[in-house]
Amino acid sequence: GAVVSQHPSRVICKSGTSVKIECRSLDFQATTMFWYRQFPKQSLMLMATSNEGSKATYEQGVEKDKFLINHASLTLSTLTVTSAHPEDSSFYICSASKGAYNEQFFGPGTRLTVL
């Protein structure tokens, strides 16, 4: 159990367009989902925390209008990168938690390339 999927696994888009990444918990209800960004050979950087039905909490320095997060149900969260630019190219990882005192289960990640 505790499987998290992400879609798409890879996406290439043109500068100025928007891209949506989906994160799903397949066999459990996720009260909280997290979105991370990872640059090559670096650690995971938390972008935001989202709880079902409420607004996401963004980390300092993360533009909430650029990285739109929606957590519409207990099994689905989406990250939309709006007006993407080449500097937004990165590996984006989501994770999901069953709730308090529980570890996070990670999705396989999405590689975004903005041309």
Next chain:
Amino acid sequence: AQTVTQSQPEMSVQEAETVTLSCTYDTSENNYYLFWYKQPPSRQMILVIRQEAYKQQNATENRFSVNFQKAAKSFSLKISDSQLGDTAMYFCAFMATSGTYKYIFGTGTRLKVLA
């Protein structure tokens, strides 16, 4: 604020040998969880082992064990009988049991197991 430090950017070990990865952290919290995650070349984050701070006994999962020293705020990972499949990035993570349950990650240690 909590911080997690992994002082070994890279390590290597011969197959079948034992290796220890270090992790130290700083916190004023009394209740928290510590984790080791493995990130192989596929970049899927895999939970290796977890430790609850209130438990004095060190966690063990097959070939993986930890040395948890709460007073010293140290949480090292020992891998016994190293296998080629252990080659990966290893991240230490801290999660307080108060607040948002978000992870604080270390910078990672790249482990290479040599044949």
